[in-house]
Amino acid sequence: MVERQVDTQPKSQQPNRGGKARRVIAVHSAKGGVGKSTLCVNLAVTLARRGLRVGLLDADLHGPSATIMLGNAEWPDPGPDENTILPLRAHGIQFLSMGNLVTGKTPVIWRGAMVHQMLSQFYRNVIWDDLDYLFLDMPPGTGDALLTTAQVEPPTGVLVVTTPQELSLVDTLRGMRAFRDMNVPILGFVENMSYLICGSCSHRDDLFGEGSTEALAEELDYPLLGSVPIEPEICASSDRGTPFVIGHPDSESSAVLGRIAERLIELVDERAADSALSLEWREMDWLERSPEPPEDAPKSELPLQLMWQVSNDELGLMWSDGERRIIGVRNLRLACPCARCVDEVTGKKLLDPLTVPDDITLTKVEVVGRYGIAPHFSDGHHTGIFTFPYLREI
Ligand SMILES: Nc1ncnc2c1ncn2[C@@H]1O[C@H](COP(=O)(O)OP(=O)(O)OP(=O)(O)O)[C@@H](O)[C@H]1O
Missing domain, CATH: 3.40.50.300 (P-loop containing nucleotide triphosphate hydrolases)
Incomplete structure (x- = not known):
């Protein structure tokens, strides 16, 4: 199993539609x-x-x-x-x-x-x-x-x-x-x-x-x-x-x-629905952690095969080639590619990391079309669409 922590720098500009279309x-x-x-x-x-x-x-x-x-x-x-x-x-x-x-x-x-x-x-x-x-x-x-x-x-x-x-x-x-x-x-x-x-x-x-x-x-x-x-x-x-x-x-x-x-x-x-991977976040005990994906979780036909909640502040991703990653929610938030967080023309980061709480969690993660996910963060931010290629890249 490959397990990596994500760093915080988005490496490319990503599409953003503000409010998104399902x-x-x-x-x-x-x-x-x-x-x-x-x-x-x-x-x-x-x-x-x-x-x-x-x-x-x-x-x-x-x-x-x-x-x-x-x-x-x-x-x-x-x-x-x-x-x-x-x-x-x-x-x-x-x-x-x-x-x-x-x-x-x-x-x-x-x-x-x-x-x-x-x-x-x-x-x-x-x-x-x-x-x-x-x-x-x-x-x-x-x-x-x-x-x-x-x-x-x-x-x-x-x-x-x-x-x-x-x-x-x-x-x-x-x-x-x-x-x-x-x-x-x-x-x-x-x-x-x-x-x-x-x-x-x-x-x-x-x-x-x-x-x-x-x-x-x-x-x-x-x-x-x-x-x-x-x-x-x-x-x-x-x-x-x-x-x-x-x-x-x-x-x-x-x-x-x-x-x-x-x-x-x-x-x-x-x-x-083929891509019905969407995940409702639940409150877990802060010591609880599930580094392995649940065996009974439905798998999609998409490049992202499944997502699961590892802990209160970690999201697990499993790709169709078998690679797995665990991403800290705060790191995910800092990597948000939306127009409020990244200047779309210059690619310069607009989000001040100091404004992102240390204990930030998710409320849910939605799959968008067949190409990406839209995480809803506990700070109310949900406008970023993380395409699958971007998710793998960050
Ligand atoms: N079912 C229909 N009955 C009568 N007229 C129609 C019908 N469908 C389209 N039209 C007319 O045919 C013309 C071409 O339609 P439309 O502009 O929708 O085609 P289009 O495929 O979008 O064209 P373009 O390739 O130029 O984008 C328009 O004048 C439109 O009003």
Whole structure:
């Protein structure tokens, strides 16, 4: 067994979202114009209407559309710390889009390095107000934005949007392969612009043929969450800045979107449950100590296989390669990588060690997505997300 005490210096800057999202859902298609943004907005608003705290980050820097679809073109306010920014609010969700940061209708030309830098800042510096779900409206293609997302804000899973045309399916496969190569799980498909319902006789017209996405989903063994019809009012609502599900809550298409939203959170919660390592801290006798992990503790499929409470002020970690570490809680607190504790630009430590009590403990440790943990410390601090690579590094 390898047992090490952790030192206190974070060695790299780590992502921070202020308040964190428990589940991050990327909505993607390699092909443009298939309705990613439309679905993202309507699914996010549908979940918010059911009482969930939902955020939407428009990761499409070249063609941001959330600003128009949500009808809020305000400039965002700065956040509490330098370089941070507060999300805007519209129709019950929090959101931010490049469309709120650039003026005029001219598209901005972003080179690869700029996309990485800008998107990383979006992911790190938006101070969300304690989200349950964060939707990422991904740009089309398989370029820099995907890689940056997988590195900086790894999604719990990806919802793949397609249309029934064959061309779209070929692109779909390309996009899925890119996410798979980056170890981001695919949640399933939604087929958009699937069919047309005649306004007068309610006849269903499968304009592009029937069942192609269903067949693909079956072949690849991913669920098809639903098929959304071509609905002129979906388009008109987006242009007006009022999401379709708000303007037409009782329509059949809103019901379809509602069922997709339900299935989506089931799937994403299942994914997150795979990583159900979260630990409630209990009060132990100060002499009590369990240096070995409990035999009956559930193990995850993640790089961090299990966490356990060693003592009142020590956390045990076991990695999938068998390495174990015991980290002092105070050392963990001092290594917090959040924007309040580390200057994100210079990497300089902002946390004064003298302000951290010697007898600090934890109240709980949550797993975030499939990539990190968020410890809740007894001094009330809980905004740091320790990614697995960072945890191993400190
Ligand atoms: N089910 C639908 N019925 C009718 N119109 C739709 C539907 N879904 C999307 N649209 C319309 O299709 C157009 C493209 O949709 P959207 O912008 O959501 O696609 P996208 O995949 O996000 O595009 P991009 O690749 O440019 O980001 C928009 O005008 C939108 O209103």
